[in-house]
Amino acid sequence: MLAALAVTSRHCRHQMELYGRCVATNPESWQRHCHHLRLDVTRCAAEHPIVQRIRQECSEPFAAFEQCLKQNPTSVLSCSPQVKAFLLCADQVKP
Template sequence: MGAGSGGSGPVRAALTVRSLPRQAALEVAARHCRGEMEQYGRCVAASPATWQQDCHQLKLRMARCASSHPIVQKIRHDCAEPFAAFEQCLKQNQASVMNCTEHVNQFLMCAEQVKLMT
């Protein structure tokens, strides 16, 4: 969802460049930390082989922004189990992160179901 023409260009590119498991974190942060997410997405897209190292500081900045939002805190709480499973999958499949697609989908389904009562 977004205002504009069909989505977030650099972020979409980043998601398709060997970083599908990071889609979950990016999708959650997108609604609340757009600037941080865009910078991180561009970094990931520009460094497909070394993004984990090259983009670490931007990842931390995005995570810090996201963690301050109540909806993200609720998703972290309510979806802790599928998120931990996909993080574990990432660690075990660093060379072939596409093996973790099912884990990402499970986390995204959980996150989509979380609603913030306001």
């Protein structure tokens, strides 16, 4: 999840900023008031060509990260090597 967030924040920065501002200004009701902005972030990530390529070309390191999270649900930090491997792969994907 952290790796996906890092990639999304890099390529969907505008949508993430709008969503973050909405959450910050609506602390009591952000789930309701900011839902459409969360969907914008999700849509951007799903539709962005570089994110699609990262999903395709880095599926193995991402799967290893997900597997690590499943095996270590209470110790996310133990998955740092898998996160680094995924981010390294994502950084090498050419637009």
